Amino acid sequence: xxxxxxxxxxxxxxxxxxxxxxxxxxxxxxxxxxxxxxxxxxxxxxxxxxxxxxxxxxxxxxxxxxxxxxxxxxxxxxxxxxxxxxxxxxxxxxxxxxxxxxxxxxxxxxxxxxxxxxxxxxxxxxxxxxxxxxxxxxxxxxxxxxxxxxxxxxxxxxxxxxxxxxxxxxxxxxxxxxxxxxxxxxxxxxxxxxxxxxxxxxxxxxxxxxxxxxxxxxxxxxxxxxxxxxxxxxxxxxxxxxxxxxxxxxxxxxxxxxxxxxxxxxxxxxxxxxxxxxxxxxxxxx
Numbered sequence: 001x002x003x004x005x006x007x008x009x010x011x012x013x014x015x016x017x018x019x020x021x022x023x024x025x026x027x028x029x030x031x032x033x034x035x036x037x038x039x040x041x042x043x044x045x046x047x048x049x050x051x052x053x054x055x056x057x058x059x060x061x062x063x064x065x066x067x068x069x070x071x072x073x074x075x076x077x078x079x080x081x082x083x084x085x086x087x088x089x090x091x092x093x094x095x096x097x098x099x100x101x102x103x104x105x106x107x108x109x110x111x112x113x114x115x116x117x118x119x120x121x122x123x124x125x126x127x128x129x130x131x132x133x134x135x136x137x138x139x140x141x142x143x144x145x146x147x148x149x150x151x152x153x154x155x156x157x158x159x160x161x162x163x164x165x166x167x168x169x170x171x172x173x174x175x176x177x178x179x180x181x182x183x184x185x186x187x188x189x190x191x192x193x194x195x196x197x198x199x200x201x202x203x204x205x206x207x208x209x210x211x212x213x214x215x216x217x218x219x220x221x222x223x224x225x226x227x228x229x230x231x232x233x234x235x236x237x238x239x240x241x242x243x244x245x246x247x248x249x250x251x252x253x254x255x256x257x258x259x260x261x262x263x264x265x266x267x268x269x270x271x272x273x274x275x276x277x278x279x280x281x282x283x284x285x286x
């Protein structure tokens with residue numbers, strides 16, 4: 001009977017792990033290890049009260065940092081993907097602080113980092129699509145907003161589909177609903193091959209915000225490939241802030257943006273338990 005229970009546990013755990021992780025290609029529950037990522041510029045792990053985060057820029061002027069998958073990731077049909085991550089923008093300073101913001105991007109090639117300051121570490125990155133999370137107003141070009149999300153393509157800051165987060169275009173550094181308030185925000189991005197959606201959540205607001213809804217875009221046409229490098233860029237200039245990614249998951253389906261099952265820490269723990277049980281069974285047989 002004991003043998004049947006052990007074998008059954010392993011089978012159940014292995015099945016659950018395979019079913020939940022088949023499309024999740026990147027998963028970092030913290031960044032004590034950055035294996036599988038290429039870090040450029042100021043990007044580096046940082047131990048904080050929230051665990052080890054991936055700090056893209058320090059709270060200093062003229063910083064540029066990037067972190068992206070070391071290997072290209074095969075996207076789904078028509079470049080389908082979904083991603084969810086938590087981030088925190090804190091400790092603003094400088095003449096123009098807070099500044100400047102960060103991007104989540106998909107790029108056909110690894111080109112290091114782009115322009116600093118208003119370039120968000122993205123300016124000049126070719127064959128790419130980026131969703132920017134911007135905390136500095138660059139005037140009319142970005143709607144005079146220091147609290148917005150928008151879409152950029154091919155390394156050009158086009159600020160397409162610009163949306164003021166929680167409807168606020170002018171923010172203080174501590175105000176609920178302001179990207180630079182130091183809270184741990186959650187971002188979920190999903191692309192089904194034809195339409196892009198971006199949802200944000202500041203815990204201080206108690207509700208989520210649909211920043212970009214069903215925006216029609218052909219991401220595959222910008223990338224020119226179905227094998228993309230994915231990750232983040234950020235920068236500071238005359239103003240600054242600490243810009244950190246707390247955790248990150250990426251899938252080549254829409255599962256992360258449709259509340260489908262995602263590998264949870266408990267599932268990973270059970271997987272390890274199953275392997276341990278299997279090991280004990282093997283040692284008994286020897």
